[in-house]
Amino acid sequence: MLQNKGRGGNRMSVNTVKIRIDGSELAVQEGTTILKAAKANGIMIPTLCNVEGLTAYGGCRLCLVEVSGSPKLFPACTTPVSPGMEIATNSDKLKEYRKAGVELPIIMPIGDIKTTIGAFRLS
Numbered sequence: 330m331l332q333n334k335g336r337g338g339n340r341m342s343v344n345t346v347k348i349r350i351d352g353s354e355l356a357v358q359e360g361t362t363i364l365k366a367a368k369a370n371g372i373m374i375p376t377l378c379n380v381e382g383l384t385a386y387g388g389c390r391l392c393l394v395e396v397s398g399s400p401k402l403f404p405a406c407t408t409p410v411s412p413g414m415e416i417a418t419n420s421d422k423l424k425e426y427r428k429a430g431v432e433l434p435i436i437m438p439i440g441d442i443k444t445t446i447g448a449f450r451l452s
């Protein structure tokens with residue numbers, strides 16, 4: 330457990346949890362997202378729709394990661410860490426998903442591209 334000074338100098342407890350990202354054990358603040366935990370520890374996860382200062386909504390899916398014990402992929406920008414979580418950020422499966430996610434807008438019909446661009450402007 331870490332302690333931070335809160336407003337007025339009061340001591341506040343900050344719970345930490347242990348997780349693993351790409352085999353490295355990390356102690357991170359409970360409730361933070363996988364993306365923030367990775368970034369704070371020098372682990373790069375690609376992003377497109379995640380913009381500092383705006384609410385993350387998990388739209389582009391470029392930040393997908395694998396969490397052991399689940400067949401699903403999770404967006405790192407919206408998924409909070411939980412104790413004991415083991416996360417892979419750079420597997421062959423993820424590379425294929427990310428490649429498809431980047432290529433998809435290229436092969437979309439023009440009308441869909443306009444909709445996509447509009448959605449990014451609104452976000």
Ligand code: FES
Nearest residue numbers: 387389390392406
């Ligand atoms: S950065 Fe776009 S879904 Fe996470």
